[in-house]
Structure formats: C-alpha cells, structure tokens
Amino acid sequence: MDVDLKKDGIERCARIFNTQKYNVHDGPGVRTLIFFKGCPLRCKWCSNPEGLRSDCxxxxxxxxxxxxxxxxxxxxxxxxxxxxxxxxxxxxxxxxxxxxxxxxxxxxxxxxxGEDKTISEIMDIVREDKDFYLMSGGGLTVGGGECSNQAESLKSLLEASHMDGINTAIETCGYMSQKSLDLIKDHVDLFLFDIKQMDPVKHKYWTGVNNERILRNLAYLLENGHKVRVRMPILKGVNDSKEEIMAVVDFLEDYKCFKNFDGIDLLPYHRYGVGKYGQLDMEYPMDKEMEGEFGLSGEELDRIQKWIDEENIEVNLVRH
Structure with missing residues (x-):
C-alpha cells in the first residue's frame, strides 16, 4: 500500500454518499462516479442536497x-x-x-x-470495472458535493487510481484554496470545472459565494497545462442570456486554442433531485424564486450551443 494512503499509521477515509457505475456523462468512456460529501456552495438548483453537508x-x-x-x-x-x-x-x-x-x-x-470508507475500500469498488475503463478509455470520476472539501483523501484516491493505471477526473465547482488545488492538480487527468455565472453579484445570489476564487483557479489550471473541460449548468432567466453566455466565451477567449482546454459542456436544468429535499425536511430553493419555470426548450438550448460554436469553441449539449 502506498504510504500516502495513511496518516499517522491509519489509512485515510473519505466520507461518501453515493457511487454510480457505468456512467457515460462525466468524463470520457465508461466511468465509476464516487460522490464525496460536503460542499462550500449552496446552489439553489442543486440536485444532490444530501451532498451539501459533511455530516451524516x-x-x-x-x-x-x-x-x-x-x-x-x-x-x-x-x-x-x-x-x-x-x-x-x-x-x-x-x-x-x-x-x-x-x-x-x-x-x-x-x-x-454519509458513509466513511477507506481509500482501499473505495478502490475495491473502482477496480471492479477496470476492464470497461480499458475498453472505453474511461476511469474514475470523483464528484459530490465538492470533492476538494476532502482534499487529502481525494489526493490519496487519485494517486491510488493512477497506481492502478486508471484514468482520473473530478467534477468541481472550483471553490477551493490554493493549498487544496496544489494537493490534487497533478493527480487529475481531467478537471470538469463549473462556470455557473460570470457576474459576481449574481453568482453569490444563486450559489452563496463570490466567483473570484473560482475564476482564478480556472485560469491557473488552464495556464499551467492541466486538462480542463468547462461545464455550464444552464437555467432560464438565471444564466441563459446571450450577454451572460458571451461573458463566459470572453473569459475563455485567451484559452480556446490551448491544447489542454477541452471545450464546454452545457448542462440543462432538471428537477431530478427535488424529491430528496422533502426526505431531508428541506425546502427546494428554486420553488421560492419568482421566475417560475427554469427549464429551457430544445430550441433555446440549440441557440445557446450555436452562440458558443460560432466562437470556435467546442461545445456539447448533455442530454440525459
């Protein structure tokens, strides 16, 4: 066992709340998705409310x-x-x-x-489908919550995956300290990095935090050769205007020719996780917003995709 899996002689654990096998939407190929518990953001549309808090x-x-x-x-x-x-x-x-x-x-x-599993126990789950990863170019994706909230455990899991020859990706909101980013950056083959809103005031309203740190981390990764695919949750009346979309495009303008910039995924709004709010005795924040319906039609999504495509940025509309 690699020494990094241990701290003070005890193997590191990660608190997870779900695993998802045969995933094809969160990184290349067939992947196993591990959900880490705890998140610094409070996005009003979050579909995993059980991943927000770090406790059970x-x-x-x-x-x-x-x-x-x-x-x-x-x-x-x-x-x-x-x-x-x-x-x-x-x-x-x-x-x-x-x-x-x-x-x-x-x-x-x-x-x-919320369940504490050792890195070895998680790797036992991940290894079960190694043949699928090899055939499809897939691997491990770690999401959440926000996986960088448990940076030491995340680093150990990513290192263990690389020791087994398994490709790694993380889904991240990007809101992490430089220390956490430095811990994990060299062990991530692909960052699936969210841009939710460029306007800092709107970003704070919809997610609970300012976006300065997020954009700084994104620029740092792109400028230092780390492979990044930007992901944009798209909600009607929240971030779907041409002005808001073009603000993202403008931010990425200097990076669109970088070999490590892998393009943009558009993630349309959905209500799949709403029922879980009731199971946790929580109100679904979007139901309290005055705008009402946040989903976009196929025509509206196609139009957003076209705006980005016209700027010579690879863009993919994820349809679940």
Missing part, C-alpha cells in the same frame, strides 16, 4: 413510513421521536451514521446518507 444525515420517505416507532427505540442520539403517534426527526441533532434506525425500519423508509 437521515433521509426519510414519509409516504413509506407507517409510524411504527421501531427507529425511535434504537437511535442512540434520540434523533427519531414520536409526536401524537407520528414519527418525527429532530434535525438539530447530528447523526453519527450508526445506521441502527435504517436497519430497524421494516418499510425501508429510512436511509442514512
């Missing part, structure tokens, strides 16, 4: 719960309780991830999100 959380399908109370008796933290015969969850108490409630639930209504 209880997800509950309320329509499956029969209010039997079995989870109440086994939870050591008293997160579960009954009120007038109805099962409730105290969201102010931090879940320790013991999964006793999940195991006790006869209806499979409870799921604990």
């Amino acid at each position: 959380q209880v997800m509950m399908k309320k329509n499956a719960c029969i209010n039997c109370g079995l989870c109440v008796g086994v939870c050591p933290k008293k997160i579960h309780y009954m009120e007038n015969g109805v099962h409730k969850i105290n969201r102010d108490i931090t879940c320790i991830g013991c999964r006793k409630c999940e195991k006790a639930c006869l209806q499979n209504a409870i799921e604990i999100v």
Whole structure:
C-alpha cells in the first residue's frame, strides 16, 4: 500500500454518499462516479442536497413510513421521536451514521446518507470495472458535493487510481484554496470545472459565494497545462442570456486554442433531485424564486450551443 494512503499509521477515509457505475456523462468512456460529501456552495438548483453537508444525515420517505416507532427505540442520539403517534426527526441533532434506525425500519423508509470508507475500500469498488475503463478509455470520476472539501483523501484516491493505471477526473465547482488545488492538480487527468455565472453579484445570489476564487483557479489550471473541460449548468432567466453566455466565451477567449482546454459542456436544468429535499425536511430553493419555470426548450438550448460554436469553441449539449 502506498504510504500516502495513511496518516499517522491509519489509512485515510473519505466520507461518501453515493457511487454510480457505468456512467457515460462525466468524463470520457465508461466511468465509476464516487460522490464525496460536503460542499462550500449552496446552489439553489442543486440536485444532490444530501451532498451539501459533511455530516451524516437521515433521509426519510414519509409516504413509506407507517409510524411504527421501531427507529425511535434504537437511535442512540434520540434523533427519531414520536409526536401524537407520528414519527418525527429532530434535525438539530447530528447523526453519527450508526445506521441502527435504517436497519430497524421494516418499510425501508429510512436511509442514512454519509458513509466513511477507506481509500482501499473505495478502490475495491473502482477496480471492479477496470476492464470497461480499458475498453472505453474511461476511469474514475470523483464528484459530490465538492470533492476538494476532502482534499487529502481525494489526493490519496487519485494517486491510488493512477497506481492502478486508471484514468482520473473530478467534477468541481472550483471553490477551493490554493493549498487544496496544489494537493490534487497533478493527480487529475481531467478537471470538469463549473462556470455557473460570470457576474459576481449574481453568482453569490444563486450559489452563496463570490466567483473570484473560482475564476482564478480556472485560469491557473488552464495556464499551467492541466486538462480542463468547462461545464455550464444552464437555467432560464438565471444564466441563459446571450450577454451572460458571451461573458463566459470572453473569459475563455485567451484559452480556446490551448491544447489542454477541452471545450464546454452545457448542462440543462432538471428537477431530478427535488424529491430528496422533502426526505431531508428541506425546502427546494428554486420553488421560492419568482421566475417560475427554469427549464429551457430544445430550441433555446440549440441557440445557446450555436452562440458558443460560432466562437470556435467546442461545445456539447448533455442530454440525459
């Protein structure tokens, strides 16, 4: 085992909340996608709300719960309780991830999100499909949440993948310190790097943070030879105007001829993760926005794609 997998004699762990095999949308070829928990952004349209916080959380399908109370008796933290015969969850108490409630639930209504796995355990999952990676030019993609939130563990996982001859990619919002970026940059074969909005005020409104650090990191990666594919979540009334699209194009103008710039993916808005908000007793932020419908028609998406294509930048519209 490589020494970098250990700290003080103990193997590093990463807190993950999902794995997805046979993925073909997040990097070249067939890939295994590992989701790290925790994110510094709070994008209003996030489709993985269970990946925002770094701690373990209880997800509950309320329509499956029969209010039997079995989870109440086994939870050591008293997160579960009954009120007038109805099962409730105290969201102010931090879940320790013991999964006793999940195991006790006869209806499979409870799921604990957040699991600590050693780098070796994650690599065991990744290696299962190594033949598919070799045949397709695929590999490992690490997303989240924001995987750079666990930079030391991310570095160890990427290094272990390279030791096995497995291609690596990460999905990142780009909001990380220079220290974290320096830790991982030489172990990433492809950065799938988000640009959500060029205007700093709008960026902060929609994501909770300013974009100065993000754009600085993007420029640094491009200028230092790291392979980058820009990804743009596209939402109607948020960042779909020609002015906003061209602001991204203008930022990338100096880099579009760089061999390490791999073009742009357009990611249309969808509502696939909305149901998970209810399972976490969270409100879906986009439902509180006055604009209403944020999805774009095929014609509107084609028009955005054409704007970018006319600027001689490779652009791909990702259609799930």
